[in-house]
Amino acid sequence: MNFEKARRLVSDLVRVNERYARDGHYRNDVRERLGRTVSRVDVGVARRERDRAPLTARPFEGLVETSLALAGIRTVDRAPEVVLVVDELREGAAFAGVQTALAVALALGERLGRPVRVVMVRWTTPGNSAAAAEALVADRFPESRVDGRPGVRVVRREDVLDTAFGRDDVWIATHWKTAHPIDVAVTAGVVPRDRVVYLVQDYEPGFSPWSTEYAVAASTYRAGFRMLVNSEPLRKYLAEVEGLDVPRERTFAPHLDLELLERVAGARTHESTVRVLFYGRPSKHRNLFRLGVAALRVAVQELADDGIRVEFHSAGEQHGDVELDGGRGDVKLVSHGTMPWDDYFRFIASTNVVLSLQHSPHPSHPPFDGAISGARVVTNEFRDTRGHLHPNLAAVPADARSLGLAVADAVRAAAADGPTGFVPLDDDALGGPLDSAVDTLAAQIEHQHEHEHEQPATEANQESTR
Template sequence: MLDLLEQAQSLRRRALRRARRNRDERAFIAATSTVPGSLAFAGLQPMSLAVASIIRKTQVTAGVSVLLPQVQPEAIFAGIKTALHFAVDLAETLDRSLTIYALWENPTGQQSHQLREMMRVDFHLSRWAEVRVLPIASMVGRPVSDRELWIGTHWTTAHPLDVASRIGVLDPDQVIYLVQDYEPGFYPWSTEFALARSTYHAGFRMVVNSEPLAAYLRDAEQLDVDPALVFAPSLDLGRLEESAANRRKSAQPSVMFYGRPNKPRNLFAIGISALKLSATSPAGSGVSYSSVGESHATVALAGTTTLASRGKLSWQGYFELLSNTDVMFSLQHSPHPSHPPLDSVVSGGITVTNELAGTRAALHPRLLTAEPDPTLLGQRLNDAIEMARSSEPAGFDSTFITKLGAPLTDVVKHASALVA
């Protein structure tokens, strides 16, 4: 009965969101109907004309506006947190106010307050009262400075900025595109694939999360990515150093699988196959296996050996488990710098992950890679397990992170000099 009630509530929420997006889309189309060429872009995406619906004014004070897919405090994961961090630092460096627009969900007053408070604490935002958090619908007829600096994040936010640039509402030189993954890969070849890919060629200044992703963009899209605008992932080094200090050699190795069956790029089924192959081999004897990231049913691996799901952990719970895990098994079939493999290596553990276009193999001796094939990954898991059996915890090591890009603060300074 409870499941049926939850399903009904979920369907109702989806229907309300769909109705709101349809209403917002009609408002954007009406607001831009007199802008030459705008209606040609209506219907590509519900938010295609969102940014085009602003009114540019010379007498309005210029600020920084960042578009995010969502801003619910309970859904602020690594990508959105990085985008907020970048936007806050850039706004403070330029001494401008910051406006945050939520693309897909209308933030409540309570959520807006919680988000501002989180930024004040996490990013040491001294001028946090000057941060506004607004729904995307508030763009309709909104007076915005013609010198406003815009930040696109996920491709669905860069797309309406691209449309506004194409029809002359924005200058692409006033847009920074924070790229954190190769997002066309999230879709089969389709309209979404083509639109996501087109945002990389919109003429925006691109700031890229990690050198492996920048290398992939240079190769796949022939983009001229400025090395000075490539930053290393922002890891929680304080907690990772604490996790490293708490590590102890185990009597039998443990394997943590970053298992997310509803995220295709995390290759859940391939990961399960590799774990079964490892668990049935001599190397897997006596090893304990657990899964984190997303709840799923317990999986039988070999005999009485199972993979128990612990679901999504709290931030502190994750680091506590990390210090008690010898081998992290984390797959990501995209060039995004996934945090769990890096967290494990920095905190003295061993990681197995999949290779992708040669972007991972040379990062660290304790980061073991293989092509995304169950047999090859199972063999690398066995190598990692034997390495854990024969060696002591390695201790904290963050030096290799410099291979992944410059510190975010340095990239913000460089970006601010380009747009000031």
């Protein structure tokens, strides 16, 4: 290795270490790519999982890290539960998708009259525990408490093989890395396929393009599970790409706090300076950070002769400030990083233009937080799933020039006319209410349960008449 190459390597290592130390999202991304260091305990548990797995499940060993996590479970005759399977529940990593999964499980448990149990299939992060995860659920969902204590039991992956599950439990998969081990458990004969609900919240094969992970993620959509889909655009995409026929009544809209957004709309003003908010998350590839930066640079050039005072701000994940004016340094994208919930909504009230990108079919929250509360929003179109959703939402092709010109047009409109005021979505634009979808699901599960119990009784009556 020559001196110049060694110098560059050391320089890169310094930059990586600096960012790793200060940026939690970057740390999580690096850990995900490298794989977490496996402890002796984890190795021992993995061996037990392999040894307990029936022969039909063993070909899947090592396919992904969760493949055999449930294949060797013990099932018994007892009162049935709703079992929610997640990667991991821990403070600082329980975002909207996990929150929605918990809401679904608790609602389904209430409809069916069953307690809820949570199983974590990722190796437990040091410092986390079943008790900490149970406290997190109780804090997020106080109604789940029993006599003031956490009412939802959480099982770590390390304890799964020592836990007894009910033969009539209903299982809920929440992510492809949870759906896959449930599918393997079905193959192993320990989980009935018709007692599995698959909560689909995005097209997850796209998170691991053209890889084994992509193929396994896509295979979970063909596992024959009963699907519950988060958003109408995603339901349509699954129908188009995977040929899945999920009924509309098992589709629900992402939760949007309309009362809060109406207050945000009331706080917006027509100001002389137009502030542009960019939802910038460099570590999440689907949020198209570099494309967004290029689009903002196009917008800066396009607005150069308009005489409009414009500021550019980024929220969502910490990153360095970015020059947008060709190196002169007069116009910068200022990063505010991850904001607390209340601070975020106070901040968006001062930004009357939003650029928020997502290269997947699930509609993310920031575009609708902005559009409903009166901002002009630019996003990328994705297979014709977005352009018709809201009058304040401009969905354009995912290239820098199209996006940049749309941002410039939004800035001009905001400068001339100010915010639009509160504009709610049309009914069912993103799907129906979550409660209605869970009601439909619960009714189907109860009907199946009643049918199964009627069959043995009918067969017994026929036998007695012979």
